Amino acid sequence: xxxxxxxxxxxxxxxxxxxxxxxxxxxxxxxxxxxxxxxxxxxxxxxxxxxxxxxxxxxxxxxxxxxxxxxxxxxxxxxxxxxxxxxxxxxxxxxxxxxxxxxxxxxxxxxxxxxxxxxxxxxxxxxxxxxxxxxxxxxxxxxxxxxxxxxxxxxxxxxxxxxxxxxxxxxxxxxxxxxxxxxxxxxxxxxxxxxxxxxxxxxxxxxxxxxxxxxxxxxxxxxxxxxxxxxxxxxxxxxxxxxxxxxxxxxxxxxxxxxxxxxxxxxxxxxxxxxxxxxxxxxxxxxxxxxxxxxxxxxxxxxxxxxxxxxxxxxxxxxxxx
Amino acid sequence: xxxxxxxxxxxxxxxxxxxxxxxxxxxxxxxxxxxxxxxxxxxxxxxxxxxxxxxxxxxxxxxxxxxxxxxxxxxxxxxxxxxxxxxxxxxxxxxxxxxxxxxxxxxxxxxxxxxxxxxxxxxxxxxxxxxxxxxxxxxxxxxxxxxxxxxxxxxxxxxxxxxxxxxxxxxxxxxxxx
Amino acid sequence: xxxxxxxxxxxxxxxxxxxxxxxxxxxxxxxxxxxxxxxxxxxxxxxxxxxxxxxxxxxxxxxxxxxxxxxxxxxxxxxxxxxxxxxxxxxxxxxxxxxxxxxxxxxxxxxxxxxxxxxxxxxxxxxxxxxxxxxxxxxxxxxxxxxxxxxxxxxxxxxxxxxxxxxxxxxxxxxxxxxxxxxxxxxxxxxxxxxxxxxxxxxxxxxxxxxxxxxxxxxxxxxxxxxxxxxxxxxxxxxxxxxxxxxxxxxxxxxxxxxxxxxxxxxxxxxxxxxxxxxxxxxxxxxxxxxxxxxxxxxxxxxxxxxxxxxxxxxxxxxxxxxxxxxxxxxxxxxxxxxxxxxxxxxxxxxxxxxxxxxxxxxxxxxxxxxxxxxxxxxxxxxxxxxxxxxxxxxxxxxxxxxx
Numbered sequence: 001x002x003x004x005x006x007x008x009x010x011x012x013x014x015x016x017x018x019x020x021x022x023x024x025x026x027x028x029x030x031x032x033x034x035x036x037x038x039x040x041x042x043x044x045x046x047x048x049x050x051x052x053x054x055x056x057x058x059x060x061x062x063x064x065x066x067x068x069x070x071x072x073x074x075x076x077x078x079x080x081x082x083x084x085x086x087x088x089x090x091x092x093x094x095x096x097x098x099x100x101x102x103x104x105x106x107x108x109x110x111x112x113x114x115x116x117x118x119x120x121x122x123x124x125x126x127x128x129x130x131x132x133x134x135x136x137x138x139x140x141x142x143x144x145x146x147x148x149x150x151x152x153x154x155x156x157x158x159x160x161x162x163x164x165x166x167x168x169x170x171x172x173x174x175x176x177x178x179x180x181x182x183x184x185x186x187x188x189x190x191x192x193x194x195x196x197x198x199x200x201x202x203x204x205x206x207x208x209x210x211x212x213x214x215x216x217x218x219x220x221x222x223x224x225x226x227x228x229x230x231x232x233x234x235x236x237x238x239x240x241x242x243x244x245x246x247x248x249x250x251x252x253x254x255x256x257x258x259x260x261x262x263x264x265x266x267x268x269x270x271x272x273x274x275x276x277x278x279x280x281x282x283x284x285x286x287x288x289x290x291x292x293x294x295x296x297x298x299x300x301x302x303x304x305x306x307x308x309x310x311x312x313x314x315x316x317x318x319x320x321x322x
Numbered sequence: 323x324x325x326x327x328x329x330x331x332x333x334x335x336x337x338x339x340x341x342x343x344x345x346x347x348x349x350x351x352x353x354x355x356x357x358x359x360x361x362x363x364x365x366x367x368x369x370x371x372x373x374x375x376x377x378x379x380x381x382x383x384x385x386x387x388x389x390x391x392x393x394x395x396x397x398x399x400x401x402x403x404x405x406x407x408x409x410x411x412x413x414x415x416x417x418x419x420x421x422x423x424x425x426x427x428x429x430x431x432x433x434x435x436x437x438x439x440x441x442x443x444x445x446x447x448x449x450x451x452x453x454x455x456x457x458x459x460x461x462x463x464x465x466x467x468x469x470x471x472x473x474x475x476x477x478x479x480x481x482x483x484x485x486x487x488x489x490x491x492x493x494x495x496x497x498x499x500x
Numbered sequence: 501x502x503x504x505x506x507x508x509x510x511x512x513x514x515x516x517x518x519x520x521x522x523x524x525x526x527x528x529x530x531x532x533x534x535x536x537x538x539x540x541x542x543x544x545x546x547x548x549x550x551x552x553x554x555x556x557x558x559x560x561x562x563x564x565x566x567x568x569x570x571x572x573x574x575x576x577x578x579x580x581x582x583x584x585x586x587x588x589x590x591x592x593x594x595x596x597x598x599x600x601x602x603x604x605x606x607x608x609x610x611x612x613x614x615x616x617x618x619x620x621x622x623x624x625x626x627x628x629x630x631x632x633x634x635x636x637x638x639x640x641x642x643x644x645x646x647x648x649x650x651x652x653x654x655x656x657x658x659x660x661x662x663x664x665x666x667x668x669x670x671x672x673x674x675x676x677x678x679x680x681x682x683x684x685x686x687x688x689x690x691x692x693x694x695x696x697x698x699x700x701x702x703x704x705x706x707x708x709x710x711x712x713x714x715x716x717x718x719x720x721x722x723x724x725x726x727x728x729x730x731x732x733x734x735x736x737x738x739x740x741x742x743x744x745x746x747x748x749x750x751x752x753x754x755x756x757x758x759x760x761x762x763x764x765x766x767x768x769x770x771x772x773x774x775x776x777x778x779x780x781x782x783x784x785x786x787x788x789x790x791x792x793x794x795x796x797x798x799x800x801x802x803x804x805x806x807x808x809x810x811x812x813x814x815x816x817x818x819x820x821x822x823x824x825x826x827x828x829x830x831x832x833x834x835x836x837x838x839x840x841x842x843x844x845x846x847x848x849x850x851x852x853x854x855x856x857x858x859x860x861x862x863x864x865x866x867x868x869x870x871x872x873x874x875x876x877x878x879x880x881x882x883x884x885x886x887x888x889x890x891x892x893x894x895x896x897x898x899x900x901x902x903x904x
Binding site for chain 2: 227230231261
């Protein structure tokens with residue numbers, strides 16, 4: 001039939017144009033980076049079985065971790081407030097309570113041994129030029145270094161919540177939240193959550209003085225962070241729409257893939273924690289996605305019925321015309 | 323007949339008067355779209371060049387963008403003289419030489435930091451480097467820091483106006499139009 | 501003064517005052533359309549429906565949008581997308597419709613070109629349609645500024661820079677358009693005004709003109725046949741609907757239109773809910789930042805072909821070529837010297853001209869988006885030259901056309 005032929009021609013040129021300006025053009029503009037599934041193949045596997053009790057001694061003692069990091073689950077607050085910490089180290093060292101579940105064990109071990117290497121920021125921190133990474137390398141407490149590191153990792157895993165208990169917001173805070181703000185508050189399952197700043201959740205203040213004092217702290221922190229990173233790491237509120245899941249995941253996995261020489265470190269999260277981070281970004285930047293899916297299904301059903309009735313009406317009217 | 327032509331004339335005259343009004347109001351509409359005085363005032367930044375100290379980077383602001391001003395030491399000028407390309411980037415005011423550049427990395431627009439010991443700029447984002455005249459010394463930036471349009475006015479520098487020294491820089495390719 | 505009698509019904513009351521029976525007859529039941537048409541003739545109605553969707557969704561967006569450089573991005577991406585009930589739906593409908601409306605406009609235009617519907621008294625239909633195209637382009641561009649994302653800002657910067665006229669250096673004109681040296685508050689505010697008031701008003705007026713222009717020459721048909729509308733209408737009214745070459749606008753033509761609209765809406769809502777990224781560029785979900793240029797700056801897909809005509813040349817030549825591309829479609833009825841107003845398939849060399857033009861514009865569209873490097877810029881250059889060449893050739897190849 002002639003009309004179907006015309007429709008086929010129109011559809012062909014429409015799809016051709018679409019293919020050229022979308023999939024084809026984007027394949028030419030950005031290189032495609034395949035995820036390695038957060039396997040961290042360049043890092044050595046853990047060969048020793050760690051002992052959490054010995055690990056605790058090392059973390060508290062010879063490892064001197066607690067000198068910079070807080071461990072809230074063990075009742076140990078951070079030694080410094082975030083602003084002072086950022087002014088001393090460039091960025092606030094993370095609380096280690098969730099580190100054992102958010103970060104990959106291989107990555108944690110490599111980080112303890114050589115932070116700049118594990119974080120992929122050796123181009124910024126060259127000990128030969130006196131540029132030391134703010135996190136001190138662990139040279140060992142006298143025994144087998146690999147065993148000691150395995151013990152410390154085992155300890156961090158033992159205090160961390162189980163993988164299924166890890167919430168999206170916990171994953172985000174531990175992995176991203178000390179450099180990236182999210183200035184959109186959000187509602188999840190009927191509960192309202194405040195906006196996130198690099199120094200923590202933004203509280204609701206009754207007095208303007210307090211709000212301004214908090215703002216000042218955030219700005220001081222951001223200044224220190226900007227100096228350390230070269231630029232203020234971006235706010236991630238809309239990243240789920242501006243970058244999308246694939247880009248964010250492969251970027252977290254290895255930032256150097258996209259921006260050679262970038263100051264952004266490898267985050268070292270597990271595949272599950274990466275999913276949680278994505279879920280958090282969706283909760284904030286694409287909070288209506290479930291509604292979109294359900295409304296979409298209903299509208300599609302309705303519009304099919306609409307089209308069927310329209311076709312039947314046309315057939316009725318045109319019966320006399322042929 | 324006489325009446326008709328009279329009506330014709332008055333009709334044309336009325337049209338002319340209405341036209342004058344329309345043109346006058348067009349003028350008012352055009353003026354309403356002009357940049358506001360406050361916007362215009364903010365478009366020109368005057369720098370008093372006698373206030374800067376040698377080898378101390380000061381960041382000024384022009385049209386919302388950071389402007390680096392670095393007064394050169396005698397040593398730096400000597401080094402720059404060895405390389406005519408570097409010398410062309412400097413602005414001479416009185417007997418002093420200045421580097422005045424847009425403080426944005428020409429790679430992806432980060433703001434480079436100045437190391438006064440090394441006398442060089444390092445962009446912490448992707449490791450690009452510039453020397454004390456703002457010329458690029460290490461990729462990825464494709465070119466040296468851009469120089470904003472300027473005009474020398476005694477020992478003052480007006481940013482936003484194009485003086486003969488700036489036009490010369492454009493011609494010999496020292497900078498792109500920022 | 502007209503004579504009014506006591507009304508016997510509301511219908512009669514209205515009829516005495518507004519002549520609604522006459523209006524109905526003239527505009528609907530006795531507005532004659534040729535029967536020999538295909539679904540491409542429904543694109544006008546599809547466009548009207550899409551414009552309606554844009555208008556309605558736009559009204560709801562307008563209630564929460566803030567035309568302020570500090571608030572605009574969040575008012576769209578937070579207030580409308582996350583807070584307002586179904587705000588996300590209005591935005592997706594608005595964004596997708598703004599893109600799809602151009603697809604339909606292009607189909608509508610190429611239909612007109614293929615069937616010669618711009619000739620023999622139908623010139624004003626074509627010209628008013630081209631004015632609508634320009635108005636829609638301005639509406640799309642001004643609307644693209646409003647979310648104040650990275651692409652809004654940089655597209656605004658690049659497009660307004662075009663007005664400097666290359667080496668004319670009319671920087672004053674650019675600053676006058678922006679109301680500032682760079683796109684800022686004054687710029688956002690005036691484009692907001694253009695988008696929600698001035699251009700929509702112009703579009704409504706032009707739609708009226710476009711419809712009015714159809715009245716005297718009537719709608720064209722699939723074979724370019726000259727129809728005696730009065731004789732055919734008389735046949736129809738006498739009850740011989742099957743043998744009449746015309747149909748009534750309502751219900752005959754309308755029912756076919758609505759069938760096409762129904763099928764179109766399946767496609768449209770699929771895009772709204774499941775495939776919206778092509779119309780809502782991810783880069784524009786980054787807030788505007790005058791200190792950071794995005795890696796690739798490109799306009800929306802429907803502007804790419806004219807953007808590509810600008811790109812492969814040096815600044816001045818490019819601007820002249822660009823200006824040429826913007827206005828040349830207006831001249832189509834006057835450059836086509838052929839005496840025939842029939843489908844391109846029966847028109848000798850014009851048949852090849854039509855398909856060459858269509859394919860060339862698709863190539864220009866594709867090359868306008870990819871980075872202008874290597875083979876792409878060569879292809880882009882040849883496609884741009886072909887575009888100009890085709891227009892120069894048009895009067896010559898149509899002049900030699902034999903009367904069919």
